[in-house]
Amino acid sequence: xxxxxxxxxxxxxxxxxxxxxxxxxxxxxxxxxxxxxxxxxxxxxxxxxxxxxxxxxxxxxxxxxxxxxxxxxxxxxxxxxxxxxxxxxxxxxxxxxxxxxxxxxxxxxxxxxxxxxxxxxxxxxxxxxxxxxxxxxxxxxxxxxxxxxxxxxxxxxxxxxxxxxxxxxxxxxxxxxxxxxxxxxxxxxxxxxxxxxxxxxxxxxxxxxxxxxxxxxxxxxxxxxxxxxxxxxxxxxxxxxxxxxxxxxxxxxxx
Amino acid sequence: xxxxxxxxxxxxxxxxxxxxxxxxxxxxxxxxxxxxxxxxxxxxxxxxxxxxxxxxxxxxxxxxxxxxxxxxxxxxxxxxxxxxxxxxxxxxxxxxxxxxxxxxxxxxxxxxxxxxxxxxxxxxxxxxxxxxxxxxxxxxxxxxxxxxxxxxxxxxxxxxxxxxxxxxxxxxxxxxxxxxxxxxxxxxxxxxxxxxxxxxxxxxxxxxxxxxxxxxxxxxxxxxxxxxxxxxxxxxxxxxxxxxxxxxxxxxxxxxxxxxxxxxxxxxxxxxxxxxxxxxxxxxxxxxxxxxxxxxxxxxxxxxxxxxxxxxxxxxxxxxxxxxxxxxxxxxxxxxxxxxxxxxxxxxxxxxxxxxxxxxxxxxxxxxxxxxxxxxxxxxxxxxxxxxxxxxxxxxxxxxxxxxxxxxxxxxxxxxxxxxxxxxxxxxxxxxxxxxxxxxxxxxxxxxxxxxxxxxxxxxxxxxxxxxxxxxxxxxxxxxxxxxxxxxxxxxxxxxxxxxxxxxxxxxxxxxxxxxxxxxxxxxxxxxxxxxxxxxxxxxxxxxxxxxxxxx
Numbered sequence: 176x177x178x179x180x181x182x183x184x185x186x187x188x189x190x191x192x193x194x195x196x197x198x199x200x201x202x203x204x205x206x207x208x209x210x211x212x213x214x215x216x217x218x219x220x221x222x223x224x225x226x227x228x229x230x231x232x233x234x235x236x237x238x239x240x241x242x243x244x245x246x247x248x249x250x251x252x253x254x255x256x257x258x259x260x261x262x263x264x265x266x267x268x269x270x271x272x273x274x275x276x277x278x279x280x281x282x283x284x285x286x287x288x289x290x291x292x293x294x295x296x297x298x299x300x301x302x303x304x305x306x307x308x309x310x311x312x313x314x315x316x317x318x319x320x321x322x323x324x325x326x327x328x329x330x331x332x333x334x335x336x337x338x339x340x341x342x343x344x345x346x347x348x349x350x351x352x353x354x355x356x357x358x359x360x361x362x363x364x365x366x367x368x369x370x371x372x373x374x375x376x377x378x379x380x381x382x383x384x385x386x387x388x389x390x391x392x393x394x395x396x397x398x399x400x401x402x403x404x405x406x407x408x409x410x411x412x413x414x415x416x417x418x419x420x421x422x423x424x425x426x427x428x429x430x
Numbered sequence: 431x432x433x434x435x436x437x438x439x440x441x442x443x444x445x446x447x448x449x450x451x452x453x454x455x456x457x458x459x460x461x462x463x464x465x466x467x468x469x470x471x472x473x474x475x476x477x478x479x480x481x482x483x484x485x486x487x488x489x490x491x492x493x494x495x496x497x498x499x500x501x502x503x504x505x506x507x508x509x510x511x512x513x514x515x516x517x518x519x520x521x522x523x524x525x526x527x528x529x530x531x532x533x534x535x536x537x538x539x540x541x542x543x544x545x546x547x548x549x550x551x552x553x554x555x556x557x558x559x560x561x562x563x564x565x566x567x568x569x570x571x572x573x574x575x576x577x578x579x580x581x582x583x584x585x586x587x588x589x590x591x592x593x594x595x596x597x598x599x600x601x602x603x604x605x606x607x608x609x610x611x612x613x614x615x616x617x618x619x620x621x622x623x624x625x626x627x628x629x630x631x632x633x634x635x636x637x638x639x640x641x642x643x644x645x646x647x648x649x650x651x652x653x654x655x656x657x658x659x660x661x662x663x664x665x666x667x668x669x670x671x672x673x674x675x676x677x678x679x680x681x682x683x684x685x686x687x688x689x690x691x692x693x694x695x696x697x698x699x700x701x702x703x704x705x706x707x708x709x710x711x712x713x714x715x716x717x718x719x720x721x722x723x724x725x726x727x728x729x730x731x732x733x734x735x736x737x738x739x740x741x742x743x744x745x746x747x748x749x750x751x752x753x754x755x756x757x758x759x760x761x762x763x764x765x766x767x768x769x770x771x772x773x774x775x776x777x778x779x780x781x782x783x784x785x786x787x788x789x790x791x792x793x794x795x796x797x798x799x800x801x802x803x804x805x806x807x808x809x810x811x812x813x814x815x816x817x818x819x820x821x822x823x824x825x826x827x828x829x830x831x832x833x834x835x836x837x838x839x840x841x842x843x844x845x846x847x848x849x850x851x852x853x854x855x856x857x858x859x860x861x862x863x864x865x866x867x868x869x870x871x872x873x874x875x876x877x878x879x880x881x882x883x884x885x886x887x888x889x890x891x892x893x894x895x896x897x898x899x900x901x902x903x904x905x906x907x908x909x910x911x912x913x914x915x916x917x918x919x920x921x922x923x924x925x926x927x928x929x930x931x932x933x934x935x936x937x938x939x940x941x942x943x944x945x946x947x948x949x950x951x952x953x954x955x956x957x958x959x960x961x962x963x964x965x966x967x968x969x970x971x972x973x974x975x976x977x978x979x980x981x982x
Contacts, residue, residue: 217541217542217545223618226617227616230612231543231609234609238644241644241645242648245648249655249677252677253674360666
């Protein structure tokens with residue numbers, strides 16, 4: 176490989192040629208970029224920066240997919256091992272609350288998409304509004320989740336050793352062991368999901384603050400878009416979790 | 431005369447090394463080159479610690495009886511050797527040090543795509559490393575680096591949970607580095623630098639990043655589950671509670687087998703660079719070598735079951751895993767044959783990096799071929815968990831990964847530090863390492879075949895001759911490894927100033943000054959030729975002399 180201006184004996188002449196295309200020395204190039212709002216020093220154009228951010232988030236979501244993927248594998252294996260345990264365990268979960276949360280998240284995905292659109296057209300007031308609604312919906316999800324978890328703790332259905340003690344009215348004794356595995360998977364997967372929701376809520380707070388300060392413009396709004404990708408991903412994970420955990424009982428018993 | 435001019439220019443020129451001398455300018459740097467050096471210091475420290483554990487193992491095995499260490503201490507020693515060497519030295523070695531330093535320069539970019547994330551990766555690595563040091567001080571763990579439950583989850587009396595958290599955290603450093611590299615390769619290439627003009631080092635790192643981003647999250651969730659299992663007895667891996675211990679092995683090896691390719695692929699990238707530039711020939715079958723990296727990454731995900739031929743896995747699954755494991759040999763062989771073909775009729779110079787590259791070719795071939803022995807369903811039942819396995823993976827990891835790392839470190843040392851290392855000492859130590867390595871690990875093939883199991887602190891007396899041979903070899907190997915530590919450190923202060931292109935090599939990194947300025951290039955590079963284009967090599971050499979005589 177041979178690059179222009181690197182090694183030629185007339186290196187200075189070639190260098191001059193380069194500076195014709197991009198005015199100034201490197202540090203002044205950085206300064207002239209600084210006038211292009213929001214461009215980091217090591218990127219050469221807004222387009223490159225936006226592309227890097229978007230690809231970066233997609234790749235990150237790929238790692239998240241593998242992260243949750245390990246748990247989905249665990250789910251698949253134990254569901255095949257203990258079909259009736261999963262059916263019984265599924266009946267312990269509240270379908271109305273899970274369904275409500277599903278609706279809440281789908282709506283939050285819509286408002287997030289609207290927020291991304293508002294940022295693209297440069298509507299600051301609507302952007303703050305939609306981000307705010309998304310945040311409220313995300314928090315509503317977590318509140319519902321809190322009540323669901325609390326109910327499990329009250330009935331000693333959290334599967335830790337020494338704590339797990341389902342009442343016979345809830346669960347026949349022969350199902351205690353397999354349902355314990357089911358509940359462990361339930362807590363691990365929904366807990367991980369809730370953790371991602373909390374991180375997403377933190378991101379939204381920062382975005383709202385930045386949007387409120389007017390940091391986003393028509394040409395610089397990739398943070399909103401990138402956080403949007405993350406938010407949609409977390410929603411989609413729930414779309415899989417809800418039927419796999421809550422509705423399995425219905426599926427297996429044919430109700 | 432030329433060197434005097436360089437020396438005087440050296441004083442005034444702004445480089446990434448003299449751009450800020452405070453501790454803060456290093457610890458808060460966003461410069462990929464400085465972050466590469468931060469990694470270099472951290473992993474060298476871990477290499478030393480891991481090396482001390484290796485020395486203890488070899489000392490203990492000098493005699494058939496457990497004279498030096500108790501059985502329990504020995505368990506902790508070989509576990510800590512494995513954990514530290516794998517998670518804190520081999521996996522970050524080439525990507526985090528050489529990759530960080532070189533990838534943006536090879537692409538003609540000013541930095542990686544996400545410089546802050548890059549620094550964060552180092553801090554995450556250090557947090558994980560600090561926890562591992564805590565584990566070490568608290569006595570180490572005794573589960574073996576594989577953490578198999580139920581021993582690790584129920585019976586072990588060591589800090590398995592903290593070690594697990596440490597590896598969990600360090601994993602994110604690896605994921606973020608892979609993510610950063612992948613985005614950088616996709617978006618930060620200089621104008622004209624198309625995919626098939628990329629140096630093979632970059633291709634190798636692309637494949638490595640693929641494994642890092644797809645594999646590491648799985649070990650993260652697995653180790654997390656193990657830590658929960660140990661803390662709360664949740665019963666996912668414990669058969670008493672309805673769990674499945676073999677599930678852990680599946681999840682563990684789904685990452686940990688591809689992790690072997692995280693270690694070896696970057697090394698293959700380094701060897702491609704060294705062989706092309708030291709024989710002054712374009713790598714034979716460039717496209718095949720590039721795609722074989724990707725093929726290794728993809729096949730690597732489909733072979734984990736060959737670690738479990740004796741773990742109650744179904745015979746049919748074993749058969750499939752065996753066949754796919756054989757298939758990995760194809761891209762590996764493509765690389766080896768193509769490197770050999772590159773050397774053929776090349777203008778070979780035997781500088782230190784080339785000696786390492788040649789050592790790599792031989793040792794990796796032995797390591798890879800013995801891998802086929804272990805991939806054979808029937809033979810593996812005999813060889814499973816013996817010293818044959820130990821010898822095999824040391825041929826791949828030390829003979830492959832570390833030899834490649836050291837070769838690369840020597841090859842790019844002039845670029846990284848602006849100083850030449852002492853060439854004679856370099857060659858001598860490379861040869862000492864090669865001899866010491868073979869004396870250490872070749873006897874272990876025989877030991878394993880004769881039935882010496884791994885992870886035992888005592889053995890029957892007839893194995894002593896081979897064990898003494900191995901321990902004596904380890905001493906030679908240790909001397910070989912310590913030599914570069916001293917002379918490379920020495921060369922930073924007293925070495926001869928390095929010219930911009932000491933090897934008359936091609937590639938963008940040789941077209942900037944040594945050491946490079948903070949922004950890597952004083953001009954915007956444009957690439958017009960293929961990788962490893964040596965037609966103009968004499969022209970480059972002359973021009974390099976002329977250019978370095980002028981103030982940059």
